[in-house]
Amino acid sequence: MDISAIWEWLTTPLQHGFMIKAVFVSALVGIVCSVLSCYMTLKGWALMGDAVSHAVLPGVVIAYILNIPFAIGAFVFGLGSVISIGFIKEKTRIKEDTVIGLVFTGFFALGLILISKTPSDIDLMHILFGNVLGISNSDIIQTAIISVITMVVLALLRKDLLLFCFDPTHARSIGLNTTAIYYTLLGLLALTIVAAQQTVGIILVIAMLVTPGATAYMLSDRFDQMTLIAVISGVFSSVIGTLISYHIDASTGGCIVVFQTLLFIAAMIFAPKHGLLFNFVPVEKEKL
Numbered sequence: 001m002d003i004s005a006i007w008e009w010l011t012t013p014l015q016h017g018f019m020i021k022a023v024f025v026s027a028l029v030g031i032v033c034s035v036l037s038c039y040m041t042l043k044g045w046a047l048m049g050d051a052v053s054h055a056v057l058p059g060v061v062i063a064y065i066l067n068i069p070f071a072i073g074a075f076v077f078g079l080g081s082v083i084s085i086g087f088i089k090e091k092t093r094i095k096e097d098t099v100i101g102l103v104f105t106g107f108f109a110l111g112l113i114l115i116s117k118t119p120s121d122i123d124l125m126h127i128l129f130g131n132v133l134g135i136s137n138s139d140i141i142q143t144a145i146i147s148v149i150t151m152v153v154l155a156l157l158r159k160d161l162l163l164f165c166f167d168p169t170h171a172r173s174i175g176l177n178t179t180a181i182y183y184t185l186l187g188l189l190a191l192t193i194v195a196a197q198q199t200v201g202i203i204l205v206i207a208m209l210v211t212p213g214a215t216a217y218m219l220s221d222r223f224d225q226m227t228l229i230a231v232i233s234g235v236f237s238s239v240i241g242t243l244i245s246y247h248i249d250a251s252t253g254g255c256i257v258v259f260q261t262l263l264f265i266a267a268m269i270f271a272p273k274h275g276l277l278f279n280f281v282p283v284e285k286e287k288l
Contacts, residue, residue: 013246022132025143026238026256029196029208032147034234035154036192037213038227039185042165047097048085049209051104052186053193053202055081057111060197061118071142071194078190081107082183131201132242132252146195150188161185162223207257208234211264218267218274233263 013019040049056074063073081103088099135143154161163171164181172178189209196205216230241256248255269276 009247010243013243018133018135019242019246021135021140022242022252023239025132025135025140026242026252027235028143028147030212030234030236030238030256031231032150032192033196033205033208034212034216034230035151035227036188037209037211037234038216038223038230039154039161039165039213040189040209041213041217042162042223043185045189046206046210047100048186049189049193050206051085051100052078052081052189053205053209054104054111055107056190056193056197056202057108058114059111060202061111061114065114065118069142070197071146074194074197075190077107078193079187082186082190086183133245143195146191150191150195153184153188157181157184201253204253204257207260208238211257211260212237215260215264215267218264218271221273233260237263 014023040046056078059073059075059077059080060070061073062077063070066073085096085099085103088094088103089096092099094102160171160176160181161184163176164178164185168178171181192209193202193205196208212230212234213226215233216226216228219229220226237260238256241259242252244250244259245252245255267275270278272278
């Protein structure tokens with residue numbers, strides 16, 4: 001294999017300023033999403049992440065109409081969806097998964113109506129699919145601030161969040177306010193979705209919040225190692241996916257998510273302890 005050709009493939013896109021910005025933001029979002037995805041995987045909140053990611057759509061469109069930062073509208077509606085899910089689940093007999101489906105489809109449909117009825121000089125469909133190659137300096141600063149806030153809160157509440165994800169009953173029995181932790185984690189989820197929407201859009205962001213954690217979960221039983229593997233997986237796929245999108249002239253968010261999915265498939269098959277190949281070989285030996 002020609003090393004110089006590989007080096008040229010990696011560095012050619014970085015001769016453009018917009019690609020340097022895209023790679024930086026994609027890597028940053030990859031870190032935040034990967035760390036949070038570990039908690040999402042342990043808690044089994046893939047559907048919850050899907051709900052919040054879709055629920056921010058009307059907030060972004062309303063923010064555009066009011067000429068305020070998209071992040072404000074997205075966060076308000078993301079948090080609003082979380083509160084709505086908690087309220088309906090608590091006050092009715094409907095199960096949580098049904099409530100989540102009702103809330104996120106309702107919010108998302110409202111967003112689609114607002115997009116169709118809002119005259120715009122910009123392509124609001126970028127909200128759905130991301131536009132990291134055209135990201136502005138102000139959006140980069142916004143993404144960086146949100147990412148730092150999320151990472152700091154996750155670090156400060158690490159033990160409480162971990163216990164809540166593993167055993168909420170025990171967390172409650174030792175005096176932890178599990179309701180506050182519940183909404184804190186969902187608030188961080190909403191913040192992270194706001195940060196990631198420029199990169200992959202609100203439709204694909206759920207993959208970035210689930211796949212790195214799922215990949216790492218196949219490879220390790222220890223949370224610290226799982227987090228490290230998830231971050232490496234998330235950053236690597238974000239950077240390589242962005243570079244691939246440049247070379248093949250395809251959707252950046254789509255390339256990132258597809259590459260993440262390929263990493264998960266590889267882990268699912270070849271993971272040394274939990275992989276399909278590892279579990280298949282002993283069965284064949286027993287038959288012999």
